[in-house]
Amino acid sequence: MDEEQLRALLRDLDALKQRPDPAAIDRMRERVAGMVTPAAAARSKIKDMSSEVVDSNPYSRLMALQRMGIVDNYERIRDYSIAIVGIGGVGSVAAEMLTRCGIGRLLLYDYDTVELANMNRLFFRPDQVGMTKTDAAVQTLSGINPDVTLESYSLNITTVKGFETFLGSLKARSSDGRNTGVDLVLSCVDNYEARMVVNQACNELGQTWMESGVSEDAVSGHIQLLVPGETACFACAPPLVVASGVDERTLKREGVCAASLPTTMGVVAGLLVQNALKYLLKFGQVSPYLGYNSLKDYFPTMEMKPNPQCSNPACVQRQKEYMQSKPARDAAAKAKMEAEASAADECPVHLDNDWNISVVDDSDTVTPSILSTGADSLPEGLVRELPTADSYQEPVAPVTSGAIDDDLEELQRQLDALNSS
Amino acid sequence: MDEEQLRALLRDLDALKQRPDPAAIDRMRERVAGMVTPAAAARSKIKDMSSEVVDSNPYSRLMALQRMGIVDNYERIRDYSIAIVGIGGVGSVAAEMLTRCGIGRLLLYDYDTVELANMNRLFFRPDQVGMTKTDAAVQTLSGINPDVTLESYSLNITTVKGFETFLGSLKARSSDGRNTGVDLVLSCVDNYEARMVVNQACNELGQTWMESGVSEDAVSGHIQLLVPGETACFACAPPLVVASGVDERTLKREGVCAASLPTTMGVVAGLLVQNALKYLLKFGQVSPYLGYNSLKDYFPTMEMKPNPQCSNPACVQRQKEYMQSKPARDAAAKAKMEAEASAADECPVHLDNDWNISVVDDSDTVTPSILSTGADSLPEGLVRELPTADSYQEPVAPVTSGAIDDDLEELQRQLDALNSS
Numbered sequence: 001m002d003e004e005q006l007r008a009l010l011r012d013l014d015a016l017k018q019r020p021d022p023a024a025i026d027r028m029r030e031r032v033a034g035m036v037t038p039a040a041a042a043r044s045k046i047k048d049m050s051s052e053v054v055d056s057n058p059y060s061r062l063m064a065l066q067r068m069g070i071v072d073n074y075e076r077i078r079d080y081s082i083a084i085v086g087i088g089g090v091g092s093v094a095a096e097m098l099t100r101c102g103i104g105r106l107l108l109y110d111y112d113t114v115e116l117a118n119m120n121r122l123f124f125r126p127d128q129v130g131m132t133k134t135d136a137a138v139q140t141l142s143g144i145n146p147d148v149t150l151e152s153y154s155l156n157i158t159t160v161k162g163f164e165t166f167l168g169s170l171k172a173r174s175s176d177g178r179n180t181g182v183d184l185v186l187s188c189v190d191n192y193e194a195r196m197v198v199n200q201a202c203n204e205l206g207q208t209w210m211e212s213g214v215s216e217d218a219v220s221g222h223i224q225l226l227v228p229g230e231t232a233c234f235a236c237a238p239p240l241v242v243a244s245g246v247d248e249r250t251l252k253r254e255g256v257c258a259a260s261l262p263t264t265m266g267v268v269a270g271l272l273v274q275n276a277l278k279y280l281l282k283f284g285q286v287s288p289y290l291g292y293n294s295l296k297d298y299f300p301t302m303e304m305k306p307n308p309q310c311s312n313p314a315c316v317q318r319q320k321e322y323m324q325s326k327p328a329r330d331a332a333a334k335a336k337m338e339a340e341a342s343a344a345d346e347c348p349v350h351l352d353n354d355w356n357i358s359v360v361d362d363s364d365t366v367t368p369s370i371l372s373t374g375a376d377s378l379p380e381g382l383v384r385e386l387p388t389a390d391s392y393q394e395p396v397a398p399v400t401s402g403a404i405d406d407d408l409e410e411l412q413r414q415l416d417a418l419n420s421s
Numbered sequence: 422m423d424e425e426q427l428r429a430l431l432r433d434l435d436a437l438k439q440r441p442d443p444a445a446i447d448r449m450r451e452r453v454a455g456m457v458t459p460a461a462a463a464r465s466k467i468k469d470m471s472s473e474v475v476d477s478n479p480y481s482r483l484m485a486l487q488r489m490g491i492v493d494n495y496e497r498i499r500d501y502s503i504a505i506v507g508i509g510g511v512g513s514v515a516a517e518m519l520t521r522c523g524i525g526r527l528l529l530y531d532y533d534t535v536e537l538a539n540m541n542r543l544f545f546r547p548d549q550v551g552m553t554k555t556d557a558a559v560q561t562l563s564g565i566n567p568d569v570t571l572e573s574y575s576l577n578i579t580t581v582k583g584f585e586t587f588l589g590s591l592k593a594r595s596s597d598g599r600n601t602g603v604d605l606v607l608s609c610v611d612n613y614e615a616r617m618v619v620n621q622a623c624n625e626l627g628q629t630w631m632e633s634g635v636s637e638d639a640v641s642g643h644i645q646l647l648v649p650g651e652t653a654c655f656a657c658a659p660p661l662v663v664a665s666g667v668d669e670r671t672l673k674r675e676g677v678c679a680a681s682l683p684t685t686m687g688v689v690a691g692l693l694v695q696n697a698l699k700y701l702l703k704f705g706q707v708s709p710y711l712g713y714n715s716l717k718d719y720f721p722t723m724e725m726k727p728n729p730q731c732s733n734p735a736c737v738q739r740q741k742e743y744m745q746s747k748p749a750r751d752a753a754a755k756a757k758m759e760a761e762a763s764a765a766d767e768c769p770v771h772l773d774n775d776w777n778i779s780v781v782d783d784s785d786t787v788t789p790s791i792l793s794t795g796a797d798s799l800p801e802g803l804v805r806e807l808p809t810a811d812s813y814q815e816p817v818a819p820v821t822s823g824a825i826d827d828d829l830e831e832l833q834r835q836l837d838a839l840n841s842s
Contacts, residue, residue: 058547219491267687
């Protein structure tokens with residue numbers, strides 16, 4: 001909102017005090033009414049996502065993911081519902097990213113209020129201090145993208161009543177009737193108890209979820225994919241030290257708080273939502289676990305199978321169901337592979353064209369030559385600065401980290417170097 | 422700003438039309454005046470950063486980095502000036518992170534205006550459409566943290582006049598006289614030409630800078646540290662294909678645009694600012710280069726030495742100076758090591774206590790036991806869920822990626838496995 005508008009209003013009020021004028025009151029009324037919904041004035045709801053490249057299209061850069069060959073059908077994102085539990089340093093940024101990506105529906109859970117002490121992380125503003133985090137989030141997010149359906153749950157999921165509402169909302173049909181249940185739960189909470197509650201709810205519902213966390217010293221974090229029955233649940237491999245019989249909150253001594261940084265939390269939120277987009281829109285490889293050690297810029301990955309002796313009965317039940325459904329799963333995977341193989345033989349990749357994607361004649365543009373790997377001739381206006389990639393030698397210094405190279409000769413070379421040193 | 426306040430104002434205007442009332446006008450005037458500076462009302466300037474843990478302290482979670490042993494003196498961040506070139510999807514988020522971290526001074530450069538097509542990335546709001554990006558950024562950032570000195574340069578650094586202003590501003594004393602020049606330049610531009618201009622300016626000034634970039638398909642990016650004379654400059658290892666003699670902007674065909682995602686850009690901004698914080702506040706390892714491949718969650722690192730045949734004369738000159746200063750550098754490093762060694766023998770780690778940091782008696786808290794590595798006894802209320810870490814076995818599945826393991830036995834094992842397969 002423009003401060004200048006408010007200053008003009010002040011001048012008008014001063015004038016009004018000097019001389020009563022009903023017409024002036026009408027004009028002021030009109031202007032204040034216009035200020036009530038400034039975002040809606042700048043950006044009305046959009047029915048279908050367009051890939052048209054104009055400055056006024058908020059989805060042009062997202063729909064371009066289709067033309068770039070990254071995503072098959074970007075607009076499917078409107079069919080998805082995501083629940084975010086914990087609207088703090090990670091959850092609020094995750095919510096903003098999904099809102100700007102045009103997700104169909106967002107369910108937001110938190111019981112806390114905005115404080116000035118939260119201002120060292122992204123998203124919340126000083127003028128929102130005192131509002132509930134869910135209300136403040138809805139205020140900001142609805143202004144950014146009115147196309148997203150936002151549901152705000154200001155409640156504590158670790159209470160009996162809160163848990164019931166939480167569980168019910170994860171299963172419920174959306175208010176417009178388009179969605180039933182949620183497609184993914186993102187846990188962005190900051191304590192063990194709340195994680196165990198999300199774990200319990202998702203195990204009961206067989207609901208896929210992603211967990212995230214940031215260390216108390218603010219310099220590392222992680223994300224993790226949890227598919228009940230298929231991967232380890234949060235109780236399958238518990239932390240080495242946990243609170244027992246004591247309220248976890250009282251363990252935090254008065255006057256002592258954890259550190260936090262907008263950088264670490266922004267990176268973790270970005271990795272989390274990227275993994276969620278890959279999972280929902282089916283591109284790239286969904287990471288089962290990804291760590292972030294910012295002091296060394298080290299990103300460990302791993303996979304964890306479920307623990308048959310897991311202390312969570314719902315997890316054990318989901319594991320049994322997953323084992324029992326193995327033959328059906330294998331058959332479905334085989335049928336899908338065969339169908340794809342025969343489809344590739346017989347017909348073009350896309351039969352329908354619901355979104356009016358047109359095939360572009362690339363012969364007069366530079367894009368395909370840059371994207372394609374084997375192009376020897378460059379379009380007009382471009383020259384090679386160095387020999388072609390095929391004859392390009394190794395960089396000056398060796399790559400210092402990366403995936404383990406399982407190439408036989410490379411391993412032999414490393415072995416020889418170690419033996420001779 | 423609260424919409425409810427505006428709605429109340431509407432009701433008052435309606436009442437005023439029914440019945441003129443000077444006292445009512447006075448009350449309305451007072452409330453509108455309060456709305457003009459909502460951020461300032463919620464958050465006034467703070468003279469010294471406090472580590473006090475109260476909800477009203479916006480710096481408590483940052484000052485906690487000192488107590489956690491990550492940063493020696495966090496408040497030094499107020500002495501630093503950072504220039505951000507390009508206030509787009511990466512630059513705007515980097516600016517917000519640094520503002521929330523309480524950086525002393527931010528210089529922002531961009532010549533573009535905010536469009537709805539930018540709304541798929543973080544930071545800008547639909548109601549800012551039409552404003553210059555630098556003005557919109559200053560509007561938002563000054564509301565978030567009034568302690569940061571913001572300088573807005575709405576200009577094109579690739580023009581002759583723009584370059585002169587850019588170069589001058591990087592050297593200039595700040596308006597309050599506290600800072601001379603900048604401590605770091607962050608390049609967040611989206612084209613080759615602008616990067617070469619930043620490279621030229623930093624080579625001329627001997628100014629350390631960090632470069633960032635996101636791919637046209639929106640799913641990968643990188644950050645890079647450039648120290649003139651010491652590391653490769655941007656011209657030392659140019660891209661394989663560059664525009665030659667043609668205006669780069671005309672290469673982009675009408676109606677075609679690059680894809681972008683708030684996730685990738687948020688991660689790159691986070692990695693960039695984290696590297697900047699590590700560099701300025703001297704913690705962790707500053708990464709010379711860090712890539713981000715989001716499809717595979719792969720993060721390559723490497724180092725690049727300068728090219729003695731670099732096409733940039735200022736780079737070659739900085740390389741000569743760096744070589745010539747080697748004896749002095751070695752002597753200084755040796756002296757510093759010796760001073761630190763003798764200081765460690767003789768006196769406590771911190772002699773002065775400018776920020777009134779008090780040593781906390783941890784004997785009655787749980788924090789030290791969690792943080793310390795060798796603690797066998799746990800504080801009251803905590804139990805071990807699993808055997809102690811020393812007897813804890815490897816996770817179920819092996820780590821699937823990570824740094825190259827140069828352990829001899831591990832390489833031998835991999836080699837045997839490959840030979841036998």
